[in-house]
Amino acid sequence: MDLNLTPEQDLIIGMVRRFVREEILPLEQYLDPDADELEDDDRQRLIAKTREMGLYGLDIPPEYGGPDIDLVTRTLLAVEMSQHRAGLYAPCYGTFGGAGLAQLFEATEQQKEQYLYPTLRGEKRGFFGLSEPSGGSDPARAIQTKAVRDGDDWVINGGKLWISGADKADFGLVFARTDTDQGRNGVTCFIVDTDQPGFHVRRIVHTLRSAHYATELQFEDLRVSNDNILGQLNKGFAIANDRLTRQRIPYAAGCIGVAIKAQEMALEYVPQRETFGAPLSTRQSIQWMLVDNDIDIRQALWITLEAASKAQQGESFRKEAAMAKLVATEAGGRVVDRCMQMFGGLGVAKDLPFERWYREMRIRRIGEGPSEVQRHVIARELLGASLR
Amino acid sequence: MGLRLTKPWLSSEQALAKVRGQMGVYQLADADGEVIFMSYAGGRSLGGLRGEITRSLAEQAHACQVRYEITTSYLSRYKELLMLHQAEHGVLPNHDPKVRLGRLSPAGGANGS
Numbered sequence: 001m002d003l004n005l006t007p008e009q010d011l012i013i014g015m016v017r018r019f020v021r022e023e024i025l026p027l028e029q030y031l032d033p034d035a036d037e038l039e040d041d042d043r044q045r046l047i048a049k050t051r052e053m054g055l056y057g058l059d060i061p062p063e064y065g066g067p068d069i070d071l072v073t074r075t076l077l078a079v080e081m082s083q084h085r086a087g088l089y090a091p092c093y094g095t096f097g098g099a100g101l102a103q104l105f106e107a108t109e110q111q112k113e114q115y116l117y118p119t120l121r122g123e124k125r126g127f128f129g130l131s132e133p134s135g136g137s138d139p140a141r142a143i144q145t146k147a148v149r150d151g152d153d154w155v156i157n158g159g160k161l162w163i164s165g166a167d168k169a170d171f172g173l174v175f176a177r178t179d180t181d182q183g184r185n186g187v188t189c190f191i192v193d194t195d196q197p198g199f200h201v202r203r204i205v206h207t208l209r210s211a212h213y214a215t216e217l218q219f220e221d222l223r224v225s226n227d228n229i230l231g232q233l234n235k236g237f238a239i240a241n242d243r244l245t246r247q248r249i250p251y252a253a254g255c256i257g258v259a260i261k262a263q264e265m266a267l268e269y270v271p272q273r274e275t276f277g278a279p280l281s282t283r284q285s286i287q288w289m290l291v292d293n294d295i296d297i298r299q300a301l302w303i304t305l306e307a308a309s310k311a312q313q314g315e316s317f318r319k320e321a322a323m324a325k326l327v328a329t330e331a332g333g334r335v336v337d338r339c340m341q342m343f344g345g346l347g348v349a350k351d352l353p354f355e356r357w358y359r360e361m362r363i364r365r366i367g368e369g370p371s372e373v374q375r376h377v378i379a380r381e382l383l384g385a386s387l388r
Numbered sequence: 389m390g391l392r393l394t395k396p397w398l399s400s401e402q403a404l405a406k407v408r409g410q411m412g413v414y415q416l417a418d419a420d421g422e423v424i425f426m427s428y429a430g431g432r433s434l435g436g437l438r439g440e441i442t443r444s445l446a447e448q449a450h451a452c453q454v455r456y457e458i459t460t461s462y463l464s465r466y467k468e469l470l471m472l473h474q475a476e477h478g479v480l481p482n483h484d485p486k487v488r489l490g491r492l493s494p495a496g497g498a499n500g501s
């Protein structure tokens with residue numbers, strides 16, 4: 001892996017860095033400290049700018065109109081895009097666009113017409129419905145939502161928990177058990193329309209992310225056409241697993257971006273802040289915190305870029321992605337915690353972003369598979385079939 | 389279904405005597421107890437709930453009752469209360485028109501969309 005940036009990478013990263021500093025950070029001085037969305041005028045203005053930069057729809061494959069950006073560069077951009085108050089969960093407030101649900105790129109042409117293309121045009125929204133009250137870390141075994149064939153349809157009964165965006169979605173990918181005896185080979189992914197009878201958003205689930213909420217869904221005799229199976233019958237777990245693995249890299253990158261920004265703020269603050277007649281930067285305890293931060297950030301960055309590089313080259317990257325997610329989320333938490341300590345009272349006030357990062361970074365050790373599951377994935381890769 | 393705001397209604401005078409500067413959500417009602425306004429006191433609110441409720445009472449001519457809930461999840465709670473109100477009553481009270489809302493299903497099984 002070449003550790004030097006190419007001139008093209010340097011150029012693109014510089015553009016995004018300027019965008020964050022000149023467009024996003026000034027807006028955050030006026031937004032609610034917990035805001036995770038922009039007002040429409042600002043959003044549209046900034047989307048026009050990212051389009052002008054040729055970087056709108058970063059995760060959309062070039063054959064569908066997205067910019068052709070390799071995964072390593074995309075990871076570096078994710079690090080840049082998260083360097084602001086809302087950056088961990090709302091990098092640049094979504095003004096670089098999203099890919100919608102990447103699984104739909106593998107859909108049938110009819111499904112693409114109905115769901116993918118409208119999503120890419122911003123006309124429809126989707127959600128990803130995997131986790132259930134019975135658990136999210138081991139979806140192959142935890143999924144209890146059932147789909148039973150009835151003529152040309154399937155009838156779904158069950159529920160989902162921790163689902164983002166379902167209350168605003170037009171459709172969703174819902175994983176349901178279609179063969180109760182086959183474990184992970186008995187799960188199917190259905191594309192479900194949210195305006196169908198039997199689809200219920202039962203409640204909102206508040207979390208440490210105070211502006212954002214998850215939802216709990218209930219399906220009561222929800223009918224879905226057999227044509228709405230995404231991929232193959234009983235092969236839904238592969239779709240879920242692929243998504244979980246790929247998602248770990250940008251998830252890690254966001255944590256690194258926030259850690260870099262927190263460290264940058266601390267490096268600016270400690271030479272100015274005096275205690276007992278000398279700047280904080282002269283205290284060894286503070287110096288060591290900064291050193292540990294720098295080491296944490298570098299370790300996380302290189303491990304994450306290695307995972308991106310392997311994925312880019314088409315190699316197996318399951319172990320590397322799990323390591324990246326594990327190391328970056330834990331390192332990010334430590335860095336934000338140390339920076340908060342250096343800022344003292346200011347660090348816990350809503351005037352500065354540390355308290356928000358502290359809360360949101362804590363979720364990162366759980367979301368997209370907790371640290372313990374990442375260790376399990378790594379151990380399984382190391383030990384192979386001998387570890388069940 | 390989400391959790392309703394079940395704090396007791398207070399008269400405007402009682403509320404202003406009791407409420408302090410924390411973050412949270414609140415509702416204003418008219419003399420019949422109909423909710424006519426909802427808002428929140430966030431991280432940048434001057435005076436927190438006390439400041440926001442004082443301002444809102446001055447702006448909402450028919451408001452004479454107040455109930456509030458202290459919470460640091462003021463943004464998601466605010467949206468939840470608005471969506472609950474819409475699910476139960478089919479309409480929204482006065483609120484910030486810029487807020488983007490989803491939809492909750494009404495209790496009882498009917499589809500809420």
